Amino acid sequence: MALKEFSKINVLSLNSTVCRISILAFTILLLRISLFSPLPGLHWFRPERVFWTSADNASAFHHEVRRDKFLEVPQIIWGLNNQKIAFARACLSARLLNRTLLMPSLSASLIYKEMDLLKPISFDRVFNYERFNSLCGGFVRVGRYSSLLNETKPFELRKGSGRKWTKERDLDQLNQYKNESIDMFEVIKIVGKHPFLWHDHWPVSNYGRIFECLTLVDEIEADVSTVISRIRAVGARGRGKSSDFGNDSVPYMAIHLRIEKDWMLHCKNLEQRSNIYEICSSKKEIMERVANIHGLSFPIVVYLALADSLLEDESILSGWREGLLPFEKKKLGVWDIYNKHPYLIQSAIDYEVCLRAAVFVGNSFSTFSSLIVLHRTRILIKMGMTSICVNSNFSSYAYNIAGDLGAPKKWMTDISASTLQSISYGTNNISCHV
Ligand SMILES: Nc1nc2c(ncn2[C@@H]2O[C@H](COP(=O)(O)OP(=O)(O)OP(=O)(O)O)[C@@H](O)[C@H]2O)c(=O)[nH]1
Ligand SMILES: *[C@@H]1O[C@H](CO)[C@@H](O)[C@H](O)[C@H]1NC(C)=O
Ligand SMILES: *[C@@H]1O[C@H](CO)[C@@H](O)[C@H](O)[C@H]1NC(C)=O
Numbered sequence: 143m144a145l146k147e148f149s150k151i152n153v154l155s156l157n158s159t160v161c162r163i164s165i166l167a168f169t170i171l172l173l174r175i176s177l178f179s180p181l182p183g184l185h186w187f188r189p190e191r192v193f194w195t196s197a198d199n200a201s202a203f204h205h206e207v208r209r210d211k212f213l214e215v216p217q218i219i220w221g222l223n224n225q226k227i228a229f230a231r232a233c234l235s236a237r238l239l240n241r242t243l244l245m246p247s248l249s250a251s252l253i254y255k256e257m258d259l260l261k262p263i264s265f266d267r268v269f270n271y272e273r274f275n276s277l278c279g280g281f282v283r284v285g286r287y288s289s290l291l292n293e294t295k296p297f298e299l300r301k302g303s304g305r306k307w308t309k310e311r312d313l314d315q316l317n318q319y320k321n322e323s324i325d326m327f328e329v330i331k332i333v334g335k336h337p338f339l340w341h342d343h344w345p346v347s348n349y350g351r352i353f354e355c356l357t358l359v360d361e362i363e364a365d366v367s368t369v370i371s372r373i374r375a376v377g378a379r380g381r382g383k384s385s386d387f388g389n390d391s392v393p394y395m396a397i398h399l400r401i402e403k404d405w406m407l408h409c410k411n412l413e414q415r416s417n418i419y420e421i422c423s424s425k426k427e428i429m430e431r432v433a434n435i436h437g438l439s440f441p442i443v444v445y446l447a448l449a450d451s452l453l454e455d456e457s458i459l460s461g462w463r464e465g466l467l468p469f470e471k472k473k474l475g476v477w478d479i480y481n482k483h484p485y486l487i488q489s490a491i492d493y494e495v496c497l498r499a500a501v502f503v504g505n506s507f508s509t510f511s512s513l514i515v516l517h518r519t520r521i522l523i524k525m526g527m528t529s530i531c532v533n534s535n536f537s538s539y540a541y542n543i544a545g546d547l548g549a550p551k552k553w554m555t556d557i558s559a560s561t562l563q564s565i566s567y568g569t570n571n572i573s574c575h576v
C-alpha cells in the first residue's frame with residue numbers, strides 16, 4: 143500500500159543473468175499462444191469468458207516438481223499484490239529446488255509495521271487451492287502440511303542479506319541447496335526475510351503464468367459476480383435500453399484511483415528521489431485525461447476502485463465528463479459485500495472487478511495496477527491479438543502519463559522482460575513493445 147518502504151528499490155539489482163531463460167520462456171509462451179486457437183468472431187470483447195480456461199494445461203510442461211519434498215517460507219505480508227509477487231517468488235524458488243511449496247500464510251491485514259497484528263490467513267481461504275494445482279501443477283505446486291511424513295526435521299536455510307548479498311550469490315546459495323546432502327531433508331525451511339524481499343531470478347512470463355493460476359475461492363468469486371452485475375445493471379439503466387444480450391454485454395470502465403493523502407505524500411517523495419515527474423496525478427488531472435480517452439461509447443459506467451478513506455469524500459463523484467457515470471462501493475450499494483471481509487479480500491475483489499473491465503485505467507507506479515495490466519496483457523495475447531497496441535475493447539491506460547491528444551497513455555506489459563523489476567516498483571516506460 144501507500145507507505146511501503148521504498149528502500150526496497152535498492153534491494154534488487156537490475157543486473158540480469160536470466161535473459162536466455164526469458165527468451166526460452168517467451169518462445170514457449172508464443173508456442174502456447176499459437177496452439178491456443180483464438181475464438182473466432184466477437185468473443186474477445188467479453189473477456190470474462192476466457193478467465194477460467196486461460197491458464198495453461200498443467201501436463202503440457204512434463205517437468206513436475208516432486209510431491210514428497212517441500213519448501214517452507216516465512217509468512218507473506220504487505221498489500222495484496224506484493225503478497226502475490228512474494229507468493230510467486232516462493233513458488234519459483236521451490237521449483238528451482240524441485241520441491242512443492244508448503245501452503246504459505248498470507249496476511250489479511252495491511253498493518254505491516256507490527257508483526258503480531260498481521261493476521262495470518264491461510265492461502266486456501268482466499269485462493270482455490272485445488273484449482274491452483276490443477277492449472278499450475280506441471281510448473282509449480284502448493285502442498286499441505288498434512289502431507290508431511292515428518293521423518294526428518296526441516297533443514298533451515300537462512301537467506302543472506304545486506305549490500306554484499308548479490309543476486310548471483312543468492313542464486314548460488316539456492317543451487318547449493320539442491321546438493322544431495324541437503325536434498326535428503328523432507329522440508330527446507332527458509333528463515334529470515336520474507337519472499338518479497340528476496341532477489342528476483344525469474345522473467346515476467348513465469349510470474350504471469352503463476353498469477354493466472356490464482357483464482358478466488360467460490361464464496362469470494364460469488365461476491366465478485368454480484369459486484370460486477372450491479373455495475374453492469376447501472377450501466378444498462380444509464381443506456382436506457384435493455385440489450386438483446388442481457389446485461390452481460392454492458393461494458394464498464396474501472397479506474398484505480400490512487401489519491402489518498404498518504405499515497406500523495408509518498409509519490410511526491412518518490413518523484414523527488416527518482417527524478418521522474420509523472421508519478422503523482424491529482425483527481426483533476428485523472429478526470430481530464432480520462433475524458434479524452436478515444437473510442438468510448440457513452441454513457442459508460444465507471445467503477446472507482448479506491449481506499450475506504452476516500453469513500454466519505456463526495457467530491458470524488460463529481461467533475462467527470464458527461465457520459466461517464468462514476469460509482470464507488472457505497473453509491474453502488476455493495477459496501478456491505480466488501481465490509482464483511484478483511485482488507486486482503488476486499489482488495490482481491492477489486493482486483494477482479496478491474497481485471498474484467500472493458501477499459502482499465504491505473505497508475506503505472508502501483509503494484510495493484512501493474513499486476514492487473516500484466517494479467518490483461520496476457521489475456522489479450524491469448525485471445526489472439528496480433529497487434530495488441532491497437533485500440534481494443536479491452537484496453538488499459540496509465541493516467542499518470544500523458545498520451546496522445548490529452549488522453550492517458552496506453553499501457554501494455556512487456557511480457558518478455560527478464561525480471562519483475564518494473565512491475566514491482568513502477569515504471570514510466572509502458573509503451574507497447576510486444
Ligand atoms: N488503500 C486501500 N485500498 C483498499 C482497501 N481495501 C480495498 N482496497 C483496494 O485495493 C487497492 C490497493 O491495493 P493494495 O493491494 O493495497 O496495493 P498493493 O498491492 O500494495 O499495491 P500498490 O498499489 O503498489 O500499493 C485500492 O485501490 C482499493 O481498490 C483499503 O483498506 N485501503
Ligand atoms: C491436458 O492435456 C492432456 C494431454 O496433453 C489431456 O489428456 C488432458 O485432458 C488435458 N487436461 C485439460 C484439463 O485440458
Ligand atoms: C524434478 O524431479 C523429477 C524426478 O527426479 C524430474 O522428473 C523432474 O523433471 C524435476 N522437475 C524439475 C522442475 O526440475
Ligand SMILES: *[C@@H]1O[C@H](CO)[C@@H](O)[C@H](O)[C@H]1NC(C)=O
Nearest residue numbers: 286287288289290291292293
Ligand atoms: C507432520 O507435522 C505437521 C505439523 O508440523 C502436521 O500438520 C502433520 O500432520 C504431521 N504429519 C504426520 C504424518 O504426522
Ligand SMILES: *[C@@H]1O[C@H](CO)[C@@H](O)[C@H](O)[C@H]1NC(C)=O
Nearest residue numbers: 317318319320321322323324
Ligand atoms: C554437497 O555439500 C557438501 C558440504 O557442503 C560438499 O562436501 C559436497 O561436495 C557437495 N556435493 C556436491 C555434489 O556438490
Ligand SMILES: *[C@@H]1O[C@H](CO)[C@@H](O)[C@H](O)[C@H]1NC(C)=O
Nearest residue numbers: 371374375376378379380389
Ligand atoms: C439488468 O439491468 C437492469 C437495470 O438496467 C436491472 O433491472 C436488471 O435486474 C438487470 N438484470 C440482471 C440479470 O442483473
Ligand SMILES: *[C@@H]1O[C@H](CO)[C@@H](O)[C@H](O)[C@H]1NC(C)=O
Nearest residue numbers: 187391393439500533534535
Ligand atoms: C469493440 O470494438 C469494435 C471496434 O474495435 C467495435 O466495433 C465494437 O462495437 C466494440 N464492442 C463493444 C462492446 O464496445
Ligand SMILES: *[C@@H]1O[C@H](CO)[C@@H](O)[C@H](O)[C@H]1NC(C)=O
Nearest residue numbers: 556558559570571572573575
Ligand atoms: C523501455 O522498455 C523497453 C522494453 O522493456 C526497453 O527495450 C527500453 O530500453 C526501455 N526504455 C527505457 C528508456 O528504459
